[in-house]
Amino acid sequence: MAQARDTPWWERGVVYQIYPRSFQDSNGDGIGDLAGIAARLDYVAALGVDAIWLSPIFPSPMADFGYDVADYCGVEPIFGDLAAFDALLEAVHARGLKLLLDFVPNHSSDQHAWFKESRSSRDNPKRDWYIWRDPAPDGGPPNNWVSDFGGSSWEWDEATGQYYLHAFLKEQPDLNWRNPALRAAMMDVMRFWFDRGVDGFRIDVLWHIVKHADLLDNPVNPAWTPEVRERDKLLQHHSTDQPEAHAFSAEMRALADSYGERVLIGEIFLPNDRxxxxxxxxERPQVHLPFNFQLVENEWDAGSLRQVIGEYEASLPGHGWPNWVLGSHDAARIAARIGEAQARVAAMLLLTLRGTPTLYQGDELGIGEVTIPSDRMRDPQHLREPERGIGRDRSRTPMPWSDAPFAGFSTVEPWLPLNDDWRTRNVAAQEADEGSLLQFYRSLLKLRREHPALAIGIFALTEAEDEVLSYMREAGSETLLVVLNLGSQQRRYTLPPGYVVRETLASTKPDRASDGTVQPDEGLILRLEGEH
Structure with a gap:
């Protein structure tokens, strides 16, 4: 059973991810912006979360919607400017919230001044800030690496007669973290925003930032089939998760710690041990929270989740704090994946597991599948591999605030379509409905604040029938049992020996007497007490 520890804010807290393009438009251009976020902060505060994470807001040509950064120390004009950012940060802090930015260290835009210098000539001082190589003997790319968006990871530059590396789009050249000057410049970027008052960073594709020094070919994936993404033809043994990257991660952590209680959340897709x-x-800590996507990646059944949760908990070092996420700007909506009834169960799971939860905007409304006509799809990942059905536009549609024109998001047609049912599935409608999913999220977040057992308590999986996942949370004299029915049949739950149910703190369904059963699609939070 994992033990509770001293807890900084980011261990007790809940992070709420905002996709700035799609939260609130303040100037009538159909695209969300910083002033729009500021105007909706009371909604975010009323949810009961503790921190906001903003997807990238830096100047960008938007080839990959902000993950192609043209200036790490500015604000993209469609979102506002540094003054608007400062005003937003002040407003966030005034509400007792924290603000995290999305740091993109693996690659810049090809329009960044650094890359323009780098590609200007082979002897430019910034040439080595990116990864350039001569062609292979046959004139082709230097190795077999495949971009995460399909095709070769190498782009030919006719002017200088070399290839440059890009793990994603060709408009996103990879930075060379083996170059000390580049590393120093990126640390200065972090200082710039820490000095401005931000409370931490979510670090994009952190495990990508260093490549094998010899740029060896990646081995072929023997399990690959044509139905799977082209990226997965190869095992990324030499293009990701290199030993040197951990030293640079530790440098980032040391810098963050020098500013006090700041947090670093690293995006990392790897097996538990790595x-x-x-x-x-x-003695040499790295990121506070290596992002854990296993609730997104695994099958939604009790047996799979029990194994996933148990193995993840067992993999954590003694000083490591867990974290969980159900949705993001890259993944299909949770309600689209498992349906609205189970989305309530998923909410209870996310907010009662041990660890820091991250909630993605709109999931608290149960936004599901969104119809996006082919001529309105914008995601470059989809446009490059449309047959894969992996487009990310489905999770980036605008936040529906009301049944006003354009859902109160804008005064004009938004950059992506709204969810099909926005006239009834919106914030105003759910605020007026005590039984709504939004109100359920608010009640769960309130319980987390009121019951330390849910936020920081010890955790232990318990025995359960098929299709049921159950676990205990305990802090001080309080013992709670969470019981989640992921199936369509009524099941019984088993109390730990020596305990009886004192009260039901929460249910995904209307209140009812505790009778030892859990209904289909039902989740329960039970307060237990020892038998006398």
Missing amino acids: HARWYGTP
Whole structure:
């Protein structure tokens, strides 16, 4: 059973991810912006979360909607300017919230001044800030690496007669973290925003930032089939998760710690044993929270989740704090994946597991599948591999605030379509409905604040019938049992020996007497007490 520890804000807290293009438009251009976010902060505060994470807001040509950064120390004009950012940060802090930015260290835009210098000539001082190589003997790319968006990871530059590396789009050249000057410049970027008052960073594709020094070919994936993404033809043994990257992660952590209680959340897709290394050691810590996507990636059934949760908990180092996420700007909506009834169960799971939860905007409304006509799809990942059905536009549609024109998001047609049912599935409608999913999220977040057992308590999986996932949370004299029915049949739950149910703190369904059963699609939070 994992033990509770001293807890900084980011361990007790809940992070709410905002996709700025799609939260609130303040100037009538159909695109969300910083002033729009500021105008909706009371909604965010009323949810009961503790921190906001903003997807990238930096100047960008938007080839990959902000993950192609043209200036790490500015604000993209469609979102506002530095003054608007400062005003937003002040308003966030005034509400007792924290603000995290999305740091993109693996690659810049090809329009960044650094890359323009780098490609200007082979002897430019910034040439080595990016990864350039001569062609292979046959004139082709230097190795077999495949971009995450399909096709070769190498782009030919006719002017200088070399290829440059890009793990994603060709408009996103990879930075060379082996170059000390580049590393120093990126640390200065973090200082710039820490000095401005931000409370931390979510670090994009952190495990990508260093490549094997010899740029060896990646091995072929024997399990690959044509139905799977082209990226997965190869195992990324030499293009990601290199040992040197951990030293640079530790440098980032040391910098963050020098500013006090700041947090670093690293985006890392790796098996548990390699994932856990990104915590570092107590003597040389790395990121506070290596992002854990296993609730997104695994099948939605009790047996699979029990195994996933147990193995993840067992993999954590003693100084490591867990974290969980159900949705993001890259993943299909949770309600689209498992339906609205189970989305309530998923909400209870996310907010009662041990660890820091991250909630993605709109999931609290149960936004599901969104119809996006082919001529309105914008995601470059989809446009490059449309047959894969992996487009990310489905999770980036605008936030529906009311049944006013354009859902109160804008005064004009938004950049992406709204959810099909926006006239009834919107914030105003759900605020007026005590039984809505939004109100359920608010009640769960309130319970987390009121019951330390849910926020920081010890955790242990318990025995359960098929299709049921159950676990205990305990802090001080309080013992809670969470019971989740992921199936369509009524099941019984088993109380730990020596305990009886004192009261039901929460249910995904209307209140009813505790009778030892859990209904289909039902989740329960039960307060237990010892038998006398």
